[in-house]
Amino acid sequence: MSKVLVFGHQNPDTDAITSAISYAYLQNKLGVEAEAVALGEPNEETAYALNYFKMAAPRVIDSVKPETNQVMLVDHNEAQQSASDIKEVEVLAVVDHHRIANFETANPLYYRAEPVGCTNTIILKLYKEKGIEIPKEIAGLMLSAIISDSLLFKSPTCTEEDVAAAKELAEIAGVDMNAYGLDMLKAGTNLSDKTALQLIDADAKSFPMGGKNLRIGQVNTVDVNDVLSRQAELENEMKNQNEINGFDMFVLVITNILDSDSVCLVVGEPKEKVEEAFNVKLENNQALLKGVVSRKKQVVPPLTNAFN
Amino acid sequence: MSKVLVFGHQNPDTDAITSAISYAYLQNKLGVEAEAVALGEPNEETAYALNYFKMAAPRVIDSVKPETNQVMLVDHNEAQQSASDIKEVEVLAVVDHHRIANFETANPLYYRAEPVGCTNTIILKLYKEKGIEIPKEIAGLMLSAIISDSLLFKSPTCTEEDVAAAKELAEIAGVDMNAYGLDMLKAGTNLSDKTALQLIDADAKSFPMGGKNLRIGQVNTVDVNDVLSRQAELENEMKNQNEINGFDMFVLVITNILDSDSVCLVVGEPKEKVEEAFNVKLENNQALLKGVVSRKKQVVPPLTNAFN
Numbered sequence: 266m267s268k269v270l271v272f273g274h275q276n277p278d279t280d281a282i283t284s285a286i287s288y289a290y291l292q293n294k295l296g297v298e299a300e301a302v303a304l305g306e307p308n309e310e311t312a313y314a315l316n317y318f319k320m321a322a323p324r325v326i327d328s329v330k331p332e333t334n335q336v337m338l339v340d341h342n343e344a345q346q347s348a349s350d351i352k353e354v355e356v357l358a359v360v361d362h363h364r365i366a367n368f369e370t371a372n373p374l375y376y377r378a379e380p381v382g383c384t385n386t387i388i389l390k391l392y393k394e395k396g397i398e399i400p401k402e403i404a405g406l407m408l409s410a411i412i413s414d415s416l417l418f419k420s421p422t423c424t425e426e427d428v429a430a431a432k433e434l435a436e437i438a439g440v441d442m443n444a445y446g447l448d449m450l451k452a453g454t455n456l457s458d459k460t461a462l463q464l465i466d467a468d469a470k471s472f473p474m475g476g477k478n479l480r481i482g483q484v485n486t487v488d489v490n491d492v493l494s495r496q497a498e499l500e501n502e503m504k505n506q507n508e509i510n511g512f513d514m515f516v517l518v519i520t521n522i523l524d525s526d527s528v529c530l531v532v533g534e535p536k537e538k539v540e541e542a543f544n545v546k547l548e549n550n551q552a553l554l555k556g557v558v559s560r561k562k563q564v565v566p567p568l569t570n571a572f573n
Numbered sequence: 574m575s576k577v578l579v580f581g582h583q584n585p586d587t588d589a590i591t592s593a594i595s596y597a598y599l600q601n602k603l604g605v606e607a608e609a610v611a612l613g614e615p616n617e618e619t620a621y622a623l624n625y626f627k628m629a630a631p632r633v634i635d636s637v638k639p640e641t642n643q644v645m646l647v648d649h650n651e652a653q654q655s656a657s658d659i660k661e662v663e664v665l666a667v668v669d670h671h672r673i674a675n676f677e678t679a680n681p682l683y684y685r686a687e688p689v690g691c692t693n694t695i696i697l698k699l700y701k702e703k704g705i706e707i708p709k710e711i712a713g714l715m716l717s718a719i720i721s722d723s724l725l726f727k728s729p730t731c732t733e734e735d736v737a738a739a740k741e742l743a744e745i746a747g748v749d750m751n752a753y754g755l756d757m758l759k760a761g762t763n764l765s766d767k768t769a770l771q772l773i774d775a776d777a778k779s780f781p782m783g784g785k786n787l788r789i790g791q792v793n794t795v796d797v798n799d800v801l802s803r804q805a806e807l808e809n810e811m812k813n814q815n816e817i818n819g820f821d822m823f824v825l826v827i828t829n830i831l832d833s834d835s836v837c838l839v840v841g842e843p844k845e846k847v848e849e850a851f852n853v854k855l856e857n858n859q860a861l862l863k864g865v866v867s868r869k870k871q872v873v874p875p876l877t878n879a880f881n
Contacts, residue, residue: 362681363681364677364678364679364680364681364682365673365676365677365678365682365684366677366678367677368673368676369672369673369674369675370672370673370674371672371874371877372672372688372874373670373671373672373686373687373688373869374672374673374686374688375686375687375688376673376684376685376686377684377685377686378681378682378683378684378685379681379683380680380681380682380683394702561681566679566680569679
């Protein structure tokens with residue numbers, strides 16, 4: 266049997282990268298020859314976490330079939346968010362906290378999804394169920410993912426289980442989770458040296474909705490106006506991406522991690538569906554989304570309802 | 574919130590019925606108002622188990638929307654095997670041991686699948702993880718499901734975990750699992766008073782394969798010739814069902830639970846795909862499938878390969 270590859274979604278965030286690392290380590294301890302890889306380079310937030318805990322970034326791949334017939338997915342299941350040739354290999358296991366869609370197997374598999382805020386919260390349970398000890402630096406990465414996905418426990422996706430898991434992991438990692446967490450989140454908001462494409466696409470995912478193809482990106486910042494000062498450049502690149510990739514609409518959610526509000530910037534049609542979804546009026550293609558920080562819980566569901 | 578309905582697949586077998594009971598009981602203990610229901614009446618094997626452990630059969634339903642917006646699925650996930658209006662309600666949880674296909678949700682959910690022989694083997698883990706004690710009679714039903722799905726541990730779907738779970742449950746239930754198991758399996762092979770339709774359809778499931786729509790039924794017996802003595806009548810009813818329901822092919826797997834072989838009976842086209850799948854020659858529409866007892870592991874995969 267060739268090596269099993271373990272990876273998170275395209276445009277990886279901190280949970281996608283670190284859950285591959287933590288799950289592959291667990292599999293190794295259980296006797297499976299598994300390697301954590303990634304479908305993209307770490308973003309600056311993730312790089313901060315990897316650097317802090319002195320861990321290497323996983324090798325970047327985009328297809329799997331040349332290397333292996335067997336994979337394990339973390340932090341995603343939908344084929345369009347996965348490796349380009351995912352349908353040609355066998356998925357042995359999935360650990361995820363998203364909805365299930367566009368996912369099909371020929372054989373029974375291990376599938377563990379729970380409606381919690383972070384994949385690593387589930388992986389912590391798996392370590393405990395199997396009685397495997399978590400090394401300090403892997404605990405640090407798992408903690409980083411929970412802080413990232415929950416925006417330091419402020420997101421509505423954050424559950425009591427996520428908070429409890431973070432406390433437990435911070436203990437093992439030996440860090441003050443609030444101080445470390447704010448430093449890590451801020452490291453991810455250094456946007457000045459990013460191109461417009463990097464800004465809009467870093468965290469973007471595709472969502473088919475009511476016959477339309479939406480691209481939804483999110484960028485975290487401590488100053489929304491700093492990002493909006495580049496609005497013309499961003500809109501130009503969003504329009505460009507819509508044309509190249511056949512997206513009907515690009516929605517960029519610019520989230521202030523300190524006050525937990527977002528501004529959305531919209532390029533494409535039909536814009537009135539966005540207004541309907543959030544009960545707002547777009548002016549100059551933007552609108553304030555009060556209290557919105559979670560794409561999964563506060564952006565995708567209302568858009569899905571409006572488009573369907 | 575209205576009551577959550579918990580149920581297994583259409584044409585329920587012992588695992589489908591009893592996993593609904595054991596999972597609904599667990600949910601009740603966790604504070605969820607859940608009711609076990611079924612998408613069909615218990616077969617004779619299941620009736621034997623229910624009667625032995627003095628448990629009532631779950632109420633039979635075929636649609637869920639009139640009663641609730643929220644359901645939990647056990648022992649299945651594919652929409653065509655579920656309630657007729659499954660796509661109109663929210664699936665909160667799935668506990669299953671089959672492949673994942675034709676299953677999609679709008680929201681994150683709890684999904685627990687493992688490649689073991691029986692759903693109740695997974696449910697036993699869930700009881701332990703939550704620290705909930707299993708009542709004697711529910712343990713007896715869970716044991717019955719493992720015996721049924723594994724044909725008393727002879728099926729290739731049976732894992733070490735299934736055997737260990739069965740031993741543990743037999744202890745709680747206070748029965749000798751081998752003696753009780755054989756009695757239960759035999760109770761399920763009383764076929765004399767069954768109509769041809771009952772025989773072919775009791776355990777049948779639909780499987781889309783390479784553009785064709787296959788119906789695959791299985792019947793357990795201690796005397797294959799006893800069933801084959803009714804071949805003309807069975808073929809007639811299989812042809813009838815193909816026409817009524819638009820199946821391209823009906824495959825009936827007649828399994829001898831004592832010697833662990835099966836004979837398949839095939840009505841519909843293309844028959845050469847069946848011959849290719851099992852490397853046999855059909856004579857008089859039948860062929861011996863040596864050592865084949867598991868539809869999931871030994872019938873569906875080779876047919877899927879041959880049809881694709």
